[in-house]
Amino acid sequence: MKWISRCIRSAAAALIACSSAAFALPTVDLYMAEAPPLTMVTQGDQHGVAGDITLKAMTMAGYLPNILSPPWPRAQRDVMLGANKLIAPLTRTQSRESHYTWIAALMPMDRAFFSLNHHVESFEEARKTFKMIAVGSGSAQEVRLLEEGFSAAQIYPLKIGENPALMLLKGRVDAWFNGVPETLSIWKQISDRPLLMSRTLMTADLYLACSKDCDPQMVEKLKAAIDTLQSNGTIKRVQHEYLKDLSAR
Incomplete structure (x- = not known):
């Protein structure tokens, strides 16, 4: 009887492990600079205007972020030459247009x-x-x-x-x-x-962008998430929270 009990426990553990693996969220590299109030990497739960919007969108779309913060020229190069890597915020310019997949505008700058x-x-x-x-x-x-x-x-x-x-x-x-x-x-x-x-x-608008080689399904999910954050007022609230005390002296 003991071996039957052990088999049952082993089968249950294997089932739980398989279930957990099946529902594990995919992890995606997200490149951001330490540039408050737009993006913050070292400020605990606060990640700046573009950072918060991007992280909320990733959560809604079903992705876990792996935040990376190399020097900005290298970050752009790593995303451009890689696959399925995200970068935010990135200004959409003519010289950059063909090197990235432009997912959605986050805010004007x-x-x-x-x-x-x-x-x-x-x-x-x-x-x-x-x-x-x-x-x-x-x-x-x-x-x-x-x-x-x-x-x-x-x-x-x-x-x-x-x-x-x-x-x-x-x-x-x-x-x-x-x-x-x-x-x-x-x-x-x-x-x-x-x-x-x-x-x-x-x-110019600041964008959430992806590598040129980017999963179309991920692009659509993130774009839909940002559209939702825009329509339900979340983006406006995030902007207000970070920008409300700024003024030129």
Whole structure:
């Protein structure tokens, strides 16, 4: 009788293991930068506007995230050359268009020049006024400055995050060309000095994107999830929570 009991227990354990495996959610690599308030990797349960929206969408679509945060140029390259890898947020630009699968827009993003000493109103004025401009390395802002005729000698690419702000504060650069919410969030943490902001000179949507080689079913599930988060007001609530205290001084 004991061997029968053992067989029953073994069969039950095998059945549970098989059932668990059958219902295990697939894990997908998700690449994000430490760029509050857009994305946060080291802030516990808070992952920023785009980060929270993406994680909620992945949960709704039935995927577990494996969050990775290498330097942004490498993150873009890993996703572009890989398969079924997600990246957020990524600005949809002409130069990137054919290299990724664009799933859905997460939010619009305004960009402007920030300086401690000069207020400018155009790219032309900025070219004449600023000798050295900090930008996030591998960012859409860096590409835009080159497209607008800024010389490579005027552009100082730095790791995305607080480094450009610190360079501006120390007088190592004359200006910072960056997304408005990210800049105001970072500056609020490091300085009380007034920051001069140009008018908005670049606006583009930030996307959840995938490798060019991406499972069509995953794309459709994530797109549907983001559409639901948009229609039920979740995206608007997430944006308000992270952006409500930001304003230019």
